[in-house]
Amino acid sequence: GWVTKDHDLAGPQKVHLRPVGRVGGLAVFVCLALFGLVDRWWSPRFGGILMTLLVTGSPVFAVGLLEDLTKRVAPWLRLLAAAGSALLAVVYLGTAITRTDIWGLDWLASFSVGAAALSVFAVAGIANAINIIDGFNGLASMCVMMILLAVAYVALQVNDGTVLDLAVVGAGA
Numbered sequence: 001g002w003v004t005k006d007h008d009l010a011g012p013q014k015v016h017l018r019p020v021g022r023v024g025g026l027a028v029f030v031c032l033a034l035f036g037l038v039d040r041w042w043s044p045r046f047g048g049i050l051m052t053l054l055v056t057g058s059p060v061f062a063v064g065l066l067e068d069l070t071k072r073v074a075p076w077l078r079l080l081a082a083a084g085s086a087l088l089a090v091v092y093l094g095t096a097i098t099r100t101d102i103w104g105l106d107w108l109a110s111f112s113v114g115a116a117a118l119s120v121f122a123v124a125g126i127a128n129a130i131n132i133i134d135g136f137n138g139l140a141s142m143c144v145m146m147i148l149l150a151v152a153y154v155a156l157q158v159n160d161g162t163v164l165d166l167a168v169v170g171a172g173a
Contacts, residue, residue, distance in 0.1 A: 052089075
């Protein structure tokens with residue numbers, strides 16, 4: 001507890017009345033990694049995608065864990081790590097935002113470099129938006145769970161089994 005609890009209760013995002021643990025992301029990461037390893041036997045393609053997502057997400061995970069333990073990582077470094085992880089995912093998974101139905105952005109997304117830049121911007125922005133609300137116990141996890149379950153519902157409607165499985169596993173973790 002002396003390592004992982006936040007004993008500093010003063011500050012704009014500090015709403016807890018007593019010290020709470022700061023390394024909840026570690027449990028989520030370990031849960032996803034264990035599921036990905038086990039699932040490689042049942043569904044090598046899905047397990048491989050999940051493990052690739054975890055590997056590409058490792059830079060932002062490592063920087064976030066370091067911040068949780070030391071409280072000495074600058075916000076610009078956390079943003080850079082999130083952008084780096086997003087770029088790795090774009091490169092190694094070959095996915096990017098190619099359509100938004102927003103005038104101007106669709107033109108940008110029609111180019112592979114523009115689609116990659118838009119994806120990196122969106123992922124890094126969402127990661128930091130979640131990080132901002134993470135100061136209130138349970139708020140970030142519940143928001144992420146609702147987002148993932150909404151994504152799972154949409155994936156079910158459009159018959160995208162991979163996204164459905166990833167969203168459900170993420171919500172479960």
